[in-house]
Amino acid sequence: MNTILKIGKHELYDVFRGKWVIVYTLFFWIITDSLFRFGGDPGRVILSLTNLVLIVIPLVSMIFGSLYLYNSREFIELLLSQPIDRRYLFMGMFGGIAIPVGFGFVIGAGLPFLYFGGRAAGDLFTLILLLAAGFLLTLSFLALSFFISVRIEDRLKGFGLAFLLWLFFTVIYDGLVLIFVYAFGDYPLERVMIILSMLNPVDLVRIALLMELDAAVMMGYTGAVFQKFFGSLAGMLITLGSMMVWILLPFYLGLRSFVKKDF
Amino acid sequence: MIVIRDLHKKFGRLKVLNGLNLTLEQGKISAIIGPNGSGKTTLIKCLLGLVKADQGSITVSGQSLNGDWAYKKMIGYMPQWAHFPENLTAREIISMIKDLRNGEKNWDEELYHSFNLGREAHKKIRTLSGGTKQKVGAYLAFLFHPQILVLDEPTAGLDPMASSLLKDKIMKEKAAGKTVIITSHIMSELQEMAEQIIFLLDGEVKFQGSVQNMMADNKAEKLERAVAAMMGRYSS
Numbered sequence A: 001m002n003t004i005l006k007i008g009k010h011e012l013y014d015v016f017r018g019k020w021v022i023v024y025t026l027f028f029w030i031i032t033d034s035l036f037r038f039g040g041d042p043g044r045v046i047l048s049l050t051n052l053v054l055i056v057i058p059l060v061s062m063i064f065g066s067l068y069l070y071n072s073r074e075f076i077e078l079l080l081s082q083p084i085d086r087r088y089l090f091m092g093m094f095g096g097i098a099i100p101v102g103f104g105f106v107i108g109a110g111l112p113f114l115y116f117g118g119r120a121a122g123d124l125f126t127l128i129l130l131l132a133a134g135f136l137l138t139l140s141f142l143a144l145s146f147f148i149s150v151r152i153e154d155r156l157k158g159f160g161l162a163f164l165l166w167l168f169f170t171v172i173y174d175g176l177v178l179i180f181v182y183a184f185g186d187y188p189l190e191r192v193m194i195i196l197s198m199l200n201p202v203d204l205v206r207i208a209l210l211m212e213l214d215a216a217v218m219m220g221y222t223g224a225v226f227q228k229f230f231g232s233l234a235g236m237l238i239t240l241g242s243m244m245v246w247i248l249l250p251f252y253l254g255l256r257s258f259v260k261k262d263f
Numbered sequence B: 001m002i003v004i005r006d007l008h009k010k011f012g013r014l015k016v017l018n019g020l021n022l023t024l025e026q027g028k029i030s031a032i033i034g035p036n037g038s039g040k041t042t043l044i045k046c047l048l049g050l051v052k053a054d055q056g057s058i059t060v061s062g063q064s065l066n067g068d069w070a071y072k073k074m075i076g077y078m079p080q081w082a083h084f085p086e087n088l089t090a091r092e093i094i095s096m097i098k099d100l101r102n103g104e105k106n107w108d109e110e111l112y113h114s115f116n117l118g119r120e121a122h123k124k125i126r127t128l129s130g131g132t133k134q135k136v137g138a139y140l141a142f143l144f145h146p147q148i149l150v151l152d153e154p155t156a157g158l159d160p161m162a163s164s165l166l167k168d169k170i171m172k173e174k175a176a177g178k179t180v181i182i183t184s185h186i187m188s189e190l191q192e193m194a195e196q197i198i199f200l201l202d203g204e205v206k207f208q209g210s211v212q213n214m215m216a217d218n219k220a221e222k223l224e225r226a227v228a229a230m231m232g233r234y235s236s
Helices: A002-017 A019-039 A043-070 A071-081 A086-115 A118-150 A155-183 A190-198 A200-211 A212-233 A233-260 B040-048 B070-074 B090-100 B110-114 B130-142 B158-176 B187-193 B209-217 B223-235
Strands: B002-011 B014-024 B029-031 B057-062 B075-078 B150-153 B179-183 B198-202 B202-208
Touching: A002 A086, A002 B090, A019 A086, A043 A071, A043 A086, A043 A118, A043 A155, A043 A200, A043 B040, A043 B179, A071 A086, A071 A118, A086 A118, A086 A233, A086 B057, A118 A155, A118 A190, A118 A200, A155 A190, A155 A200, A155 B158, A190 A200, A190 A233, A200 A212, A200 B198, A212 A233, A212 B040, A212 B070, B014 B040, B014 B150, B014 B202, B029 B057, B029 B075, B029 B187, B040 B057, B040 B075, B040 B179, B070 B075, B070 B150, B075 B130, B075 B223, B090 B130, B110 B158, B130 B150, B130 B158, B150 B158, B187 B223, B198 B209, B198 B223, B202 B209, B202 B223
Parallel strands: B029 B179, B029 B198, B075 B150, B150 B179
Antiparallel strands: B002 B014, B002 B057, B198 B202
């Protein structure tokens, strides 16, 4: 445990000095601030932010995670020649990048709500949900990128696969679901749709957030079924559970590969 | 003492180590030489636990390598190219490694002073020259008084002064009974330091013996000629 903290601490310094995390934080800060200045209503700011979060967080997490692991390759070898447990090294590195990237988003997107505060009080729950969802999405895609970077030796191929996966989860998956719905439109698909949304962390976050916003009204009958499911306690727990699987599964697979890997 | 028995390693279809047997006695400087792709790096990486062999065994001072990492306390490793996190200073890297090895407070700071690292320690790694990074790497290898030193092309990026300081340090540690394993392509340097030559080819040890024997066997005045003759003989 101590070893994890020590590694994490030093990686954290390195990431902060790299300044990219600071640029990332500023990016969310400026966007959220401008949304408040132009739009005003916190509910609408959250809705606009949601759409941005779903695209930007997976992409940035994938890039940060892969870049970081591929660039530390030789240093990892040096650290592994020291008497430390491989698992601790992996966990320390994950923490060292997950904390700054995750909190970079939370702070950047959260700050404007503080000083535009009074008006936002009613949407506090939705805001917390958005920040938590963004944070969990960061962990999930960082874990995915760690898994890819450990498994794939060639960094160009690794980046390519990370980018493809991002494209798949943010764009292609929805297209496939649309085709599916179009083909089987004659059948009641609401339950199937709920299951399909669990199989993609981006969709999971999207639907969970949209249900909290008033946007659900526009989705007709499906929206009502979704709202009933995602609004219920059981639904929320299942959603949180599947999100956890989307973090822990790639993390575990990455860890296992890292322990077995030949450097 | 390091005992390696019947070590096999394949990367995909490529056989890199092919039933390698090797015994290295305590307190000697052994040079591992061989053409590119002969398995030198893989052998070193197996010893460091970075690569897991498919078959065979390695024992370091009676301790068998079976996935446990504690034996690495006995080994100081200097990689061929020193890469550290770009945004940390040399001092922070050093304190990170010391921090990871807490409990071991008896540090060997000799190279820190002879390389004058104090002058560069506050600078970020990104701004340091390749040679300075190598010096940090060398210093870290000796830092915890390891019984075994594994040095991969140690003088490759160093200026003549640093290189001779490092050689002095290696000889000094050898005199103190440390086992030293060096790979290098600079034969004059090996002739100067090494007592034992281990010639690898196709993942097997083709020759193991003293520098004198090797030169006598190949009727050469210089180690470089002897090695070239030997490589020529095996590759034809």
